[in-house]
Each structure stands twice: as structure tokens, then as C-alpha cells.
Amino acid sequence: MVLSRLWYLLLGLLATTAVGFAFALTFLYNQREESHNATQLAADSQTVEWAIKIDSRRRLDALLPLAANPAVATHATEIVNATDATKVAGFRLELKRALVNVSNAAKEANGGVFAPDVVMVVGRDARVLGFQRVLAEVGKGRLPAWLDTIEQNPDFELGGYFAVIDALGGFERDDLWQLGDHLFLVATRPIIAEGSTQPIGAIVGLKAVDDDFVKALAKSTRTSIVVFARGKRMSAGADVSRDVAELDAVNDELASIARNTEFVTKMRTEPRAIRPSISATFVRLPGEASMAGFAVIRQSDFLSNPLEAQARLPQNFKEHLPIPILAAVAAIALLMGLALSYVEHTLPLRALRRQAADLKQGDTDSLAPAKLRGVYREAADAINDGIERVLIKRGGMSSRPADLSAILGPVPTNNPMSAFALPGNEPTSAPASASPGFAPGFGGPAQIPISASTPPPAPRPTSPPSAPPPRKAPPPPPRMRHAADNEATAVGLAPPEPSRAPSTSQATEEADWLRVYEEFLSMKRQCSEPVEGLTFTKFAATLRKNRDALMSRHACKSVRFTVYAKEGRAQLKASPVRDS
Amino acid sequence: MNRIRVAGALRLGLLAAPALGLTFGSALAAPAIQLKGRIAGYEKLVPEVNAEPQRSPQTWYAWRIPWALRARFPLLISREICIAAFPNGGAKEAPALDPVLIKVTGGRTNPVTLVVSPGTRVAFKNVDPFAHDLTSATANWSRAPLQPGGTREWSPTSAGVSEFRDELFPSVRTFVVAEKNVVAFAFPSDRDGSFVFSLPPGDYTLKAYFGGNPVGKPLTDVKVPQRGPAELKEPLVVSAESK
Numbered sequence: 001m002v003l004s005r006l007w008y009l010l011l012g013l014l015a016t017t018a019v020g021f022a023f024a025l026t027f028l029y030n031q032r033e034e035s036h037n038a039t040q041l042a043a044d045s046q047t048v049e050w051a052i053k054i055d056s057r058r059r060l061d062a063l064l065p066l067a068a069n070p071a072v073a074t075h076a077t078e079i080v081n082a083t084d085a086t087k088v089a090g091f092r093l094e095l096k097r098a099l100v101n102v103s104n105a106a107k108e109a110n111g112g113v114f115a116p117d118v119v120m121v122v123g124r125d126a127r128v129l130g131f132q133r134v135l136a137e138v139g140k141g142r143l144p145a146w147l148d149t150i151e152q153n154p155d156f157e158l159g160g161y162f163a164v165i166d167a168l169g170g171f172e173r174d175d176l177w178q179l180g181d182h183l184f185l186v187a188t189r190p191i192i193a194e195g196s197t198q199p200i201g202a203i204v205g206l207k208a209v210d211d212d213f214v215k216a217l218a219k220s221t222r223t224s225i226v227v228f229a230r231g232k233r234m235s236a237g238a239d240v241s242r243d244v245a246e247l248d249a250v251n252d253e254l255a256s257i258a259r260n261t262e263f264v265t266k267m268r269t270e271p272r273a274i275r276p277s278i279s280a281t282f283v284r285l286p287g288e289a290s291m292a293g294f295a296v297i298r299q300s301d302f303l304s305n306p307l308e309a310q311a312r313l314p315q316n317f318k319e320h321l322p323i324p325i326l327a328a329v330a331a332i333a334l335l336m337g338l339a340l341s342y343v344e345h346t347l348p349l350r351a352l353r354r355q356a357a358d359l360k361q362g363d364t365d366s367l368a369p370a371k372l373r374g375v376y377r378e379a380a381d382a383i384n385d386g387i388e389r390v391l392i393k394r395g396g397m398s399s400r401p402a403d404l405s406a407i408l409g410p411v412p413t414n415n416p417m418s419a420f421a422l423p424g425n426e427p428t429s430a431p432a433s434a435s436p437g438f439a440p441g442f443g444g445p446a447q448i449p450i451s452a453s454t455p456p457p458a459p460r461p462t463s464p465p466s467a468p469p470p471r472k473a474p475p476p477p478p479r480m481r482h483a484a485d486n487e488a489t490a491v492g493l494a495p496p497e498p499s500r501a502p503s504t505s506q507a508t509e510e511a512d513w514l515r516v517y518e519e520f521l522s523m524k525r526q527c528s529e530p531v532e533g534l535t536f537t538k539f540a541a542t543l544r545k546n547r548d549a550l551m552s553r554h555a556c557k558s559v560r561f562t563v564y565a566k567e568g569r570a571q572l573k574a575s576p577v578r579d580s
Numbered sequence: 581m582n583r584i585r586v587a588g589a590l591r592l593g594l595l596a597a598p599a600l601g602l603t604f605g606s607a608l609a610a611p612a613i614q615l616k617g618r619i620a621g622y623e624k625l626v627p628e629v630n631a632e633p634q635r636s637p638q639t640w641y642a643w644r645i646p647w648a649l650r651a652r653f654p655l656l657i658s659r660e661i662c663i664a665a666f667p668n669g670g671a672k673e674a675p676a677l678d679p680v681l682i683k684v685t686g687g688r689t690n691p692v693t694l695v696v697s698p699g700t701r702v703a704f705k706n707v708d709p710f711a712h713d714l715t716s717a718t719a720n721w722s723r724a725p726l727q728p729g730g731t732r733e734w735s736p737t738s739a740g741v742s743e744f745r746d747e748l749f750p751s752v753r754t755f756v757v758a759e760k761n762v763v764a765f766a767f768p769s770d771r772d773g774s775f776v777f778s779l780p781p782g783d784y785t786l787k788a789y790f791g792g793n794p795v796g797k798p799l800t801d802v803k804v805p806q807r808g809p810a811e812l813k814e815p816l817v818v819s820a821e822s823k
Contacts, residue, residue, distance in 0.1 A: 053642045060643060125656060125770055126686060146709030146728075155707035159656050160688025160751045162633055166644060168654040173644045178748065180710030190647050199654075230748075267638060286641050288687070290750055 001374050003340045011333070022306035029309070030302045034279075037300045038271040041281040044223045044296040045268060049283055051221050052185075052294075055114070056174035059187040059205060062106055062114040063172075067189040067203045071098035072121060076130070076201045077193045080123045092130065095121060099132035106134055116187065116205030117143055120150070123201045124168060126159025134205075142210050144182050158204060162288055163188040167202030176209075176287025183209040183227065183234045183289060211235045214294075229292035231255040243299055249278045250295045257282050258291040277302050348376040355380070509558075513540050516572075519563040523570035550576050612778035613808030619661065619773045619788060621796060621819030626653050627660060627692070628791055629753045658770045659688065661790050661818060662757075664695035665764040668783035668801070674761045676700045676735070683707050684714070684726065687751040689744070693789050695757040695765050698736050702756055704744075705731040713747040719756070723747075741792045755792030773815075779804045788818040795819070 066072060075095035082088045099119060106115040112135060121130040131151045133143075150156050158164040163175035167188035175186040185207040190199035207213065209227055215237030218225045224238040226247055231254045236247045253274050260282070262269045268283045277300045284293040303309055351372055358364045366387055367380035517539045524531050547559040556576035564571050630653060633640035667674070676699035683690045685707040696702065706712050706726040715723050719734065719742035726732055736742055736758035746752035763784075766775040777786075786799040796818035804810055 056642050124654070125658070144710075149709055153707065153709065155683055155685055156709070157686035157690070159659065159690075160686045160749070162630060162640065162687075162751055164687075165630060165654060169652050170647055171644050172647045174642050175640075192647075284639075286637075286639055288640070288749065288751055290748065 001344050004344050007337055007340050011337075019306075026303045026306045026309070030300075033300050033302055037279050037298050041271040041279055041296055041298050044221070044298065045281045045283045047221045048217065048223055048225055048294060048296055051217055052285065055217075056185060056187065058110075058114040059116065059185065059207060060172050060174060060189065062109065063116065063119075063187050063189050063203060063205045065105060065109070066099075066102045066119055066205075067191050069098060069102045070194065072102060072130075072203070073191050073193045073200065076121050076123065076191055079129045080125075080200055095130040096132065099130050103132050103134040116207050118147060118206040120158070120204045120206070121191065121201055122158050122164060122168070122204060124199070125157070126164055126168065127157045128153075129201065142208055142212065144180055146180070161186075164202055164204060167204070168199055170199055174287075176285050176289040176292055177206075178229045178289035178292060181234075183229050183292060185209055185213075186287075209235055211237060213237075224297040226250050226254075226295045226297065227293075228254045228257070228295065229289050231258055231291070234292075246278055246297050246299045249275050250280050250282075250297060253280065253282070253295070257293075257295075263293070264291075344374075348373055352376050352380065510540065513543050513561070516543070516561045516563060520570055520572060523563050523565055527565055527568050527570050529570060546574055550574060554578070612780055613804045613806075613810055615777040615779055615802070615804055615808070615810045615812070617663075617775055617777070617786070617799075617812035618815045619657070619663070619768045619775065619796075619818045620815035621817045622655060622657050622661060622768075622773060622790075623652075624819055625655055625657075625660070625790055625795070627655075627753070629751055656770055657768045657773060659690050659692045659767075661768055661788055661795075662691060662693045662695045663766050663768065663775055663777075663786055663788050663816065664757075664759060664762045665766075665777055665779055665802075666759070666761050666785045666787065667763055668785055673697075674763050677762070677765075679703060679733075681705060682754065684712050684746070684752070687749050689752060689754040691767060692753070693755045693757065693792055695759060695762055695787075695789050696736065697760060697762045698738050698758045700758075701733055701735045703731050703733045705729075712749065712752070714744050714752075714754075715747055716742055716744045718742045719744065743792060753791075755789075757789055757792060777804075781806045786812075786816055788816055790818060 072095065075091055075098055078091040079088055079095065082091060099121065103115075103119060106112070106119075109115065115134050117133065117135050119132050119134055120128050123129050128150055131147075133147075159168075161175065161177065163173045163177075163186050166173040167190045170190050170192075172189045173187075175188070177184045177186050187205040187207075189203050191201045191203055192198070193200045214225050214227055214235045218237035218239050222239045224236075224243075224246055226236040227234045228250075233251055233254055238244045238247055253272070257263050257269075260269055263282050263284050267286070269281055271279045271281050273279050278297060279300060280295045280297045282293055282295045284291070301312070303312075352367075355364070355367045355371070359367060366384040369377040369380040369384065372380050514536060517536045520539070521531050521534065524534075543561055550556065550559045554576045556578045558577045560575045560577050562573045562575065564573060637644065674697045677696050679701040680694060680696060681703050682694065683705055689704070694702065704714060704726065706728055709728050711728065712726045713723065714726055714732075715721070718740070720737070721734060721742075721744070724732070736756060739758045739760050742756045742758070744752070744754040744756070764777055764779055766777050768775045781804045784802040784804060786802055787794050788796045788798075796816060799812065799814070799816055802812065
């Protein structure tokens with residue numbers, strides 16, 4: 001039973017450990033997911049940043065054919081150097097035609113991927129000399145309507161913008177402008193007239209950072225991007241594999257991002273959890289547009305409990321399971337459980353069933369608890385007690401220890417066993433107290449130990465015992481068939497031993513007692529008890545006295561005495577014999 | 581002492597084209613004499629607002645590569661430099677000048693630096709097709725969006741420098757310098773740095789202002805004759821080294 005219960009405890013501990021391990025793995029997975037997302041966000045932000053830089057470079061390159069176009073340079077020079085205002089309009093018209101031609105060429109180059117939406121030619125004083133929509137068809141509707149009014153606005157100029165100033169100074173340069181509610185990627189290049197070393201003007205290309213642009217950027221970088229400026233969302237886009245809804249998660253963060261020190265000074269923030277499962281990194285874009293930038297967003301795939309992992313396992317996860325090991329563990333656990341159950345349940349039950357069958361068939365009178373364990377032993381004891389109780393109730397004989405006090409009568413004041421004791425020597429043991437039902441005349445527990453444990457202080461008897469020399473010890477007295485450890489006196493049928501059958505003649509009885517005497521002496525010696533002073537005459541007198549008492553009390557024909565050892569001391573047992 | 585040759589008199593109205601180097605404003609009622617001059621040493625001047633991106637380029641651009649053979653900062657002196665005329669002979673406080681218009685466009689204002697006497701009305705006009713948001717930490721100026729085509733007036737009440745910025749465009753930094761006895765101001769031409777004043781006859785000091793501060797060496801003894809026009813023989817040096 002104990003092993004089974006230990007096995008159950010072990011199984012419980014294993015199950016608890018497994019569940020705890022599953023939760024620990026869930027925590028570990030979520031931690032890894034968070035760390036992975038942070039790394040991915042950093043990588044995403046770098047990728048988008050590089051993509052925008054490369055895009056700016058390509059736009060600068062795409063502007064070169066326009067800036068280096070001789071017609072554009074010539075007509076721009078004519079306008080700048082015109083002293084006759086009446087001719088300026090003609091020069092502007094010529095410049096417009098040249099811009100149309102180069103714009104069409106730019107639109108066709110590389111499929112127009114890096115072509116600007118709008119190009120403007122500015123003079124040395126940064127006033128706009130020419131304006132042209134390059135991607136008019138594509139840009140129509142996406143670009144602000146006021147762009148078309150620039151040409152008619154004589155006060156409009158671009159001289160304050162750093163990119164234009166730099167282009168007029170001979171630099172090619174990129175920038176980011178926020179004009180009204182629109183964000184533009186700007187590329188500027190100087191226009192250098194033939195034979196000159198200084199720019200006559202500059203060409204400015206604007207590309208609107210609208211949803212189309214950001215969607216293309218998100219698709220090429222496989223990210224989710226929100227572009228913002230001054231706390232306001234300008235455009236957004238997500239790769240087809242990403243959840244578009246996550247783009248809205250950053251809206252609440254945009255208003256305060258301009259106050260973020262990392263964003264302002266380091267140009268980017270660390271990944272920030274903006275919702276329990278959504279993180280974002282904010283990157284400031286370089287340029288004149290104040291506090292403009294983009295946010296890359298990632299949604300974490302956290303597990304709320306271990307069971308969620310099952311739904312997210314890939315189809316081929318079984319290929320990665322150590323099936324043999326799992327099967328072996330399960331088989332070992334099963335076999336261990338079965339083995340312990342067999343040992344602790346099946347075997348005792350079988351033994352009990354076998355004993356019950358023997359009892360049923362009459363092979364035994366009772367169960368043998370000694371052959372059983374644990375609760376089965378207790379059950380066998382209880383069954384035996386029940387059988388005894390029923391037998392006694394119905395007048396049958398009991399196999400319980402005989403109540404010798406009832407058999408032998410009250411204990412005499414003078415110790416009946418004094419015949420066995422040496423003069424002046426009292427028995428050291430108190431068997432009567434251990435078995436108060438036995439007559440102290442036999443001087444021992446249970447069945448009258450005839451004690452001579454204390455050597456007599458008096459001189460040893462000079463005469464040897466009158467008894468004949470001791471013979472070989474007889475075999476132990478027969479016991480009941482059930483072989484139980486019941487050492488009590490059997491008040492019932494005596495074993496059919498002819499040698500022990502009561503004799504009608506006194507000589508036979510005396511011979512029988514002599515045999516008992518010899519057995520008693522032998523037993524005392526085996527028990528290392530003193531035998532000095534224990535003569536057959538005294539022994540026989542005591543037996544006779546007790547025989548008479550038992551015969552008169554139980555009306556039996558004879559009394560059989562047997563020798564046994566109990567608790568390391570020789571004992572005598574008197575059994576009344578009712579019939580022959 | 582500079583010798584001034586008087587060529588004639590010329591009275592200018594309130595607003596003239598600063599790019600042409602003409603006098604932009606004057607508070608004088610007396611017949612004025614045209615005084616021509618030119619500035620020198622401005623090639624190395626770089627506005628602070630343009631110098632800042634070079635100190636922290638990662639904040640401002642990804643690519644900035646010299647393309648021309650001699651790439652340099654092209655200072656548009658007609659917007660950036662303002663020359664003010666002060667009468668010599670006493671600290672007499674000049675009356676307010678005629679109203680001055682400052683156009684907001686192209687990522688800055690035109691002019692960028694303006695020198696006037698206290699009380700002069702200054703009008704900011706947005707000529708861009710989108711809104712601006714001018715602010716000032718030094719002037720008595722309440723913040724409000726300046727819509728396209730909109731105008732807003734302001735005048736300095738005392739001497740000092742008032743700086744205006746645009747929350748939407750960091751390149752906008754405008755300086756209005758109020759000096760007590762300014763009688764006229766002018767802007768040099770982008771073409772050759774020449775400028776023209778219309779001043780009554782008398783002795784004057786000419787100072788150049790750049791980025792809200794005086795630069796170069798003032799011309800302290802400029803005599804405007806009774807008959808003009810007159811022309812300064814020596815340029816007004818505005819480089820920082822000549823301070």
C-alpha cells in the first residue's frame with residue numbers, strides 16, 4: 001500500500017512539475033517573444049531608415065537628368081540674367097517646355113519609381129522659375145491643390161529652406177519638408193550653366209510621403225509603418241502579412257513623442273510597449289520638418305496560458321517530438337504502477353482469496369493473518385475473531401488461550417509451584433500478572449512457567465534426581481492445522497497422539513509425566529534456566545494436584561501436559577482431555 | 581572721414597524693392613539725397629540657422645554632397661543683411677519709421693533682419709500657400725496661426741532685439757532690431773552688394789546688421805551733401821573679422 005501511495009505521490013509530483021514546467025515554458029516563451037520583438041523592432045526601424053536613405057539617394061540620382069539638361073539650364077539662366085522683364089515670360093515658357101520633356105523622361109526611367117511628384121526650378125535668388133508635375137496622373141488627388149498656384153505667386157520663394165540654399169551653394173542634398181498638412185521627401189541639385197562654376201539655380205524635387213509611398217515602403221521592408229509629423233499621423237502602411245489594425249495603436253503616442261528625450265536627441269526610441277501585445281519604435285527622420293518621423297510596429301504573439309500553444313503549433317510539430325522517449329516514459333510509468341498494484345493489491349488479495357477458499361472447503365478452521373500484510377492481515381484477524389465469536393455463541397470450542405484460572409481454580413496462598421522452587425527463593429518473574437487467568441501454581445505466564453531461575457542459596461541436593469537420565473527431547477507438540485501462531489492452550493480435542501493419550505493405570509500416567517518432566521528439564525536447559533532442585537517427585541506432585549483439580553472441574557477423563565517455551569522460559573500447558 | 585559725393589536728391593516711398601538695393605524705409609520728411617554704397621566681406625557670413633545643421637548633420641539630412649566645383653554657402657544678402665543710418669551729433673530719438681512689410685515665405689522671412697526705430701509698425705504677411713505659426717520669446721507677441729495671405733502687425737515698444745520663429749519651419753528666424761535714432765534702413769543687392777539710401781543732407785553713421793546683431797565696421801562719418809546723388813567711395817565692410 002505504501003509503495004502504491006508513494007507512486008501516486010510521485011505521479012502527482014510529476015504532474016505538478018509538468019504543469020509548472022508548462023507555465024514556466026509559457027513565461028519563457030513570452031519573455032523570448034518580447035526580446036525577439038524588441039530585436040525585430042530595432043531591425044525594422046533600421047531597415048526602414050536605410051530604405052528611406054536609399055530612396056533619397058535614388059531620388060537625388062533621378063533628379064540628375066533634369067538638373068543637367070541643357071535646355072533647363074539655358075532657360076533658367078536666361079530668366080535669371082534677364083534685364084528686360086518683357087522677355088521673362090517667354091523664357092519661363094521655354095523653361096516649362098523643357099521641364100515637360102525632362103519630366104516625361106524621368107517618368108519613364110526605372111518605371112518612374114524614383115521620379116518626384118513635382119519638380120521646381122529656382123533661380124539664384126531662390127524664386128521659383130518653373131514648376132512641373134512629373135507624376136501628374138499618379139499624384140493627382142494626392143497632392144495639395146495649392147501646388148498649382150505656386151507658378152502664379154510672384155512672392156513665393158524657397159530661399160529659406162536649407163536644402164535649396166545648399167543646392168544654390170553647389171550641394172546636392174535631401175530633406176524632409178512639411179508644407180501644410182503634407183509631408184514631402186525633398187531632393188535638390190544645383191543647376192550649373194555650361195562654362196560656369198557656380199550654380200545658376202537649383203532644381204527641387206518633391207515626393208509626397210502619402211499612404212501609397214508608405215505602403216510601398218512597408219511592403220519592401222515587410223514592416224508596419226506609421227509616418228507622423230508634429231504629433232499628427234500623416235500616412236501609414238503595412239505589409240500584406242501584417243495586421244493593419246496594429247497601425248492605429250500608436251496614434252495615442254504620437255502627441256507626446258516630441259517630448260521624448262530619446263526621440264529628440266538620439267533620433268530613435270527604444271522599443272516601447274504601447275499595448276500589452278503591441279510594441280513600437282519611433283524614429284525621427286532627418287530634415288527640416290520639425291519632429292517628423294516614423295514608427296515601426298510589431299505585435300507580440302504572447303501566450304496567456306500553456307494551452308494556447310497547442311493552437312499555434314505548426315502542422316509538422318509531431319516530426320520534432322521524441323516519440324520513442326515519450327512512449328518509453330509512458331510505458332515505464334504504466335508498468336511501475338501495474339507492478340506496484342500487483343505486489344500490494346493483487347498478491348495479498350490472491351492470498352486472502354486462497355485462504356478464504358481453504359476456509360470454505362474446511363481445510364483450515366481460520367485464516368492465517370501472518371501470511372497477509374497490512375489491511376488484509378487486519379481483515380483476516382477480524383474474520384477470525386468473528387468466527388470465534390460465532391463458535392462461542394453457538395456453544396462450540398474456542399481456540400483462544402484457556403482461562404486456566406477458571407480451570408485450575410483460585411491461586412493458593414502457598415505457591416503450588418513451590419515444589420519447583422528452591423527453598424527461600426521466590427520466582428523472579430511475575431507471570432501471573434501478565435496472565436492473570438493462569439494459576440500461579442504453575443508459576444508462569446500463560447501456561448504456568450515452572451521457574452527455577454534463581455539458583456538456590458542452599459547447598460545443592462546431594463541426591464541426583466530420581467528420574468532416569470534425560471532422553472532425547474521429543475518433537476514439539478502438534479499444533480492446529482491452520483498453523484497460526486496461536487500458542488494458547490487448546491481446550492478441545494487433543495491431538496490424537498497415542499503416547500499422550502490418558503492411561504488408565506497410574507504407572508502409565510507416571511511414565512507420561514516423567515516424559516513431560518524430561519521435556520521440561522530439557523526446555524529449561526535450552527532456555528538457560530536453572531534446573532537444580534527440580535525433582536520429578538515434586539514435579540509429579542504438582543501435576544497430580546493440577547490434574548485432579550482440572551478433572552474435577554471439567555469432568556474430563558484425563559489431563560495432558562505439554563512443554564513449550566515462551567519469552568525465553570520453559571512453560572507447561574495443561575489440557576483437559578474429555579474423551580479418548 | 582569719408583568723403584561723400586552728392587549726386588542729387590531722391591525721395592523714396594514706403595516700400596521699394598530691397599533686391600534692387602534701394603532704401604526700404606525712411607522717417608525723414610525733408611528732401612532726401614540718394615546715397616549709394618556697397619558692402620564687402622559678406623562672403624563668409626553664414627546665418628546661425630544655416631550653420632546649425634552643419635554641426636549636427638544627422639538631424640538634418642542623409643545626403644549632402646558637394647556638386648559644384650566651389651561649393652559654398654550662397655548668402656542672399658538682400659534678405660539677411662540690413663544697413664541702418666543713424667544721424668550723427670547727439671542721441672536724438674528718431675520718430676517711428678513708416679510701416680514695414682515682412683513677407684513670410686520659402687522657409688524664412690523677407691527680410692530676415694530689420695532695423696527700425698521703436699514704435700515702427702511691422703506687418704508680417706504670409707505669402708505661402710500654407711499656414712505659418714510665428715512665435716517670439718522676446719517680443720510681446722501672442723501666438724496664433726498665420727493663414728495663407730494673412731497679415732499681422734506688431735511694433736517694438738522699446739529698443740532691443742526681438743526674434744521671431746516659426747513652430748512649423750525651424751529655418752525661420754527673423755530679427756527685428758529697434759534702435760532709438762534710426763532714420764533709415766536699406767538692403768544690399770544680391771547682384772553686387774550695392775545699396776541706396778535716401779537721406780536728408782547731414783552727417784550719418786551707417787551700420788550693418790546680420791542675424792540681429794551689428795557686424796563689421798560702421799561708417800561713422802558719412803556726409804550727405806545738399807545736392808545729390810552721393811556715393812560712398814569705401815565699402816561698408818560687414819565681415820566678422822573687421823569688427
